[in-house]
Amino acid sequence: MSAAEMKAPAIVTVAHVSKVFGELKALNDVSLAVASGAVQCIIGPSGSGKSTLLRCINQLEKIDRGAISVDGELIGYRRAGDELHELNDAEIARQRLATGMVFQRFNLFNHMTALQNIIEGPLTVLKQPRKQIVAEAMALLERVGLADKRDAYPSELSGGQQQRIAIARALAMKPKLMLFDEPTSALDPELVGEVLTVMRDLAASGMTMIVVTHELGFAREVASDVVFMDKGEIVEQGPPQTVLVAPRQQRTRDFIAAVLK
Amino acid sequence: MTVTSSRIDAGDLAQVAGLRIVPKRFYGRWVAAALIVAVLIWLGVAFAKGDIAWPVVAQFFTAPAILSGLTNTLIMTVCAMALGIVLGVVFAIMYMSPNPVLRGVALFYIWFFRGTPLLLQLLIWFNLALVFPTIGIPGLFSWRTIDIIGPFMATLLGLGMNQGAYTAEVVRGGILSVDTGQTEAAKAIGMTRLTTLRRIVLPQAMRVIIPPVGNEVISMVKLTSVASVIQYAEILRNAQTIYYANARVIELLIVAAGWYLLVVTLLQIGQYFLERHFSKGRGVRRKVKRAAAQEEPA
Numbered sequence: 319m320s321a322a323e324m325k326a327p328a329i330v331t332v333a334h335v336s337k338v339f340g341e342l343k344a345l346n347d348v349s350l351a352v353a354s355g356a357v358q359c360i361i362g363p364s365g366s367g368k369s370t371l372l373r374c375i376n377q378l379e380k381i382d383r384g385a386i387s388v389d390g391e392l393i394g395y396r397r398a399g400d401e402l403h404e405l406n407d408a409e410i411a412r413q414r415l416a417t418g419m420v421f422q423r424f425n426l427f428n429h430m431t432a433l434q435n436i437i438e439g440p441l442t443v444l445k446q447p448r449k450q451i452v453a454e455a456m457a458l459l460e461r462v463g464l465a466d467k468r469d470a471y472p473s474e475l476s477g478g479q480q481q482r483i484a485i486a487r488a489l490a491m492k493p494k495l496m497l498f499d500e501p502t503s504a505l506d507p508e509l510v511g512e513v514l515t516v517m518r519d520l521a522a523s524g525m526t527m528i529v530v531t532h533e534l535g536f537a538r539e540v541a542s543d544v545v546f547m548d549k550g551e552i553v554e555q556g557p558p559q560t561v562l563v564a565p566r567q568q569r570t571r572d573f574i575a576a577v578l579k
Numbered sequence: 580m581t582v583t584s585s586r587i588d589a590g591d592l593a594q595v596a597g598l599r600i601v602p603k604r605f606y607g608r609w610v611a612a613a614l615i616v617a618v619l620i621w622l623g624v625a626f627a628k629g630d631i632a633w634p635v636v637a638q639f640f641t642a643p644a645i646l647s648g649l650t651n652t653l654i655m656t657v658c659a660m661a662l663g664i665v666l667g668v669v670f671a672i673m674y675m676s677p678n679p680v681l682r683g684v685a686l687f688y689i690w691f692f693r694g695t696p697l698l699l700q701l702l703i704w705f706n707l708a709l710v711f712p713t714i715g716i717p718g719l720f721s722w723r724t725i726d727i728i729g730p731f732m733a734t735l736l737g738l739g740m741n742q743g744a745y746t747a748e749v750v751r752g753g754i755l756s757v758d759t760g761q762t763e764a765a766k767a768i769g770m771t772r773l774t775t776l777r778r779i780v781l782p783q784a785m786r787v788i789i790p791p792v793g794n795e796v797i798s799m800v801k802l803t804s805v806a807s808v809i810q811y812a813e814i815l816r817n818a819q820t821i822y823y824a825n826a827r828v829i830e831l832l833i834v835a836a837g838w839y840l841l842v843v844t845l846l847q848i849g850q851y852f853l854e855r856h857f858s859k860g861r862g863v864r865r866k867v868k869r870a871a872a873q874e875e876p877a
Contacts, residue, residue: 378763407771415769425764429782439768442778484764491768 329354329495329526330375335384337370337550344370346550347384352495352543357521358528359537359558362547363573368530369422371547372497375528376417377410389416389494415443418488422500424480426472432459432483433468439491451490458486462516478509482516489520496520498529534577538562546570635830639821640837648817649838655734655803655813660796662739667746672776674751685747692744698805701737704728705809734806742799749791753784785857793850797843814838 328351337345344367352358360368373379375386377394386393393413395402405413427435433455440451459465462482472480481501488496498517502510514536521527521540531537537544537558544561546554546569554567565571587595639645673685692700708724715721728736757780765775807816818831 376767378766411766411769411771414767417767419764419767421760421764421767423760425758425760427761427764427779427783438778439770442774443769487764487768 327354328352329389330528331387332371332375333385333387335371335374335381335386337367337374337379337382343550345374345381348547348550348552349384350545350552350555352526352528354494354526355524356526356542357540359541359544360528360530360547361532361534361537361544361561361573362553365549366547367550368545368547369499370550372419372499372528372530376414376419376497378419388413391416411443415491416493417495417497418491418493419497420481420484420488420499420501422503424472424477424484424504426480426484426487428472431469431471432464432475435472435483436487436490439487444491455486455490458489459483461489461519462486463512476509477505478512481505481513485513485516485520495526495528498527498531500530500532502531502533532577534562534574546573548573630829631833632827632830635827636833636837639827639831639834642821644817644821645814645834645838648812648814649842651811652800652803652813652838653842655731655738655806655811656796656800658735659738659742659803660799662735663742663746663795663799664792666740666743667750668781670743670747671750671754674747675754689744689747692741697737697741697802698808700741701733701806701809704733704736705730707733730806730809730811733809734803734811738799738802738806742795745795746792749788749795750784753786753788754780756787757783782857786854789850789854789857793846793853796850797846800842800846801839 330350330352332348332350335345335348336343346367348367348371350358350371360371362368370379374381375388375393380394385395391413394405394410396405396409397403426432427438430438433452436455436458437448437451440446440454441448456465456468459468462485464479464482464486467475467479467483470479472483475483485496485501501517502513505513510533514533517527517529517536518540529537529541539558541558544556544558545552546561546565546567548569554561554565554570560566561570562574565574670685670688673681674689676682676685705728707728711724713721714724714727754776761779761783762775765779770778803811803813804815806813807819810816814835818835822828822831
């Protein structure tokens with residue numbers, strides 16, 4: 319991390335978070351701070367809890383212990399003296415506006431065209447005037463290189479194109495933070511590059527990003543910080559040159575050797 | 580010499596490729612079709628010779644009483660189905676709500692209205708005045724039940740609420756058919772639970788909901804005939820009233836049957852277009868369009 323980034327305040331703080339699915343401890347006392355403007359990559363074997371951590375940050379999962387703050391707000395609860403009161407549906411929805419999320423399986427709205435997918439949030443959630451948001455949506459389509467696909471339905475697009483539309487849809491809400499949950503894992507190998515290019519541009523524009531990924535090359539090139547998780551715990555954290563190139567922990571070494579094999 | 584074998588030497592292939600192709604013969608189909616035609620002719624002759632006064636059928640097909648009965652049948656179908664769909668959607672959403680009270684209410688509603696015969700429900704609504712002579716809020720306003728719940732109201736409530744219980748299950752099935760990823764994506768852009776249902780889940784559930792609901796509209800057209808027992812003047816009841824007077828029983832039943840078939844046929848055509856509309860984004864409609872567009876310039 320550069321000196322400038324060190325000084326930047328944390329936009330996401332995860333403090334001693336645990337999450338249990340039945341018998342399985344998905345997260346075990348995880349703490350993490352992500353600075354504003356940082357690109358935080360999270361790597362680790364499947365079932366290590368990295369996707370769960372991401373989903374806890376935008377409240378798609380509820381945490382069992384600990385606390386998370388996003389953009390200076392405690393998420394999921396309102397503090398009243400010594401008590402934490404659960405927030406209602408509308409308040410949680412409002413808190414989610416700070417984060418944009420990109421899913422492994424794209425999850426584009428199947429009954430809407432590319433353009434309709436992008437304007438849906440600004441139109442129904444932010445209630446902005448249609449004319450303005452269509453112009454902004456077209457600019458976003460331009461940015462992800464798909465202006466000619468504005469009227470295509472998701473079923474008519476390749477995986478890579480769908481994922482780029484999904485990124486545009488998240489950006490249309492003007493989030494302060496973007497979460498990527500294995501954005502290239504469901505793609506054919508030849509389609510991974512186009513999605514990573516969009517993400518690289520996004521990182522260069524200064525967007526704060528938390529990226530769960532298996533693309534070690536992308537992490538080495540773009541990440542400002544890398545976390546290696548295993549069995550619900552953070553095993554190792556540091557700059558990409560350390561964690562990805564000369565890891566200190568044996569578990570990290572084994573994982574990277576297995577991925578590069 | 581005629582060769583009837585599938586064995587062939589590689590050398591003969593080129594020669595074989597030029598021979599005339601004789602399509603497969605389907606003798607079974609011809610026999611079946613001939614049998615069916617024979618049965619139809621026999622039936623036709625039987626009906627023609629039978630004691631049916633066809634001029635009476637023609638005369639009463641557009642009689643004012645029959646047409647007003649038809650109108651009442653159609654009005655009731657539309658109103659009861661509309662009530663059923665509204666109740667079905669509301670109770671399906673309540674059933675799937677995280678709120679245990681709403682879930683309990685929905686469960687009770689579906690259990691009660693699916694668990695008792697429609698005819699019995701109609702009779703209860705029609706005779707509600709026996710239990711509650713007046714309805715309203717005591718001290719504020721009240722009406723005599725008998726003025727409010729006549730044949731129309733009793734039929735509407737009976738058919739509509741019964742239909743709602745079935746439609747709730749159809750709608751619930753449709754909602755469950757939509758991938759959870761769609762809901763998560765909607766939440767992620769800040770939608771509340773109800774907005775997600777309205778904008779994302781229900782429109783996609785429609786594709787699964789429409790065929791069975793279309794089926795139920797068609798069955799509702801005919802179900803309205805049950806209301807004849809509580810004096811609702813739908814087409815079957817009016818046909819009966821006429822044949823009680825003129826004793827042309829079969830003729831008037833044929834008139835009613837003809838109208839039911841006509842209405843159901845029109846509804847089936849409507850259902851086809853509705854289903855096509857809600858298959859949007861499923862790559863069916865647009866691919867057909869595109870294929871047509873590609874063929875045109877050629």
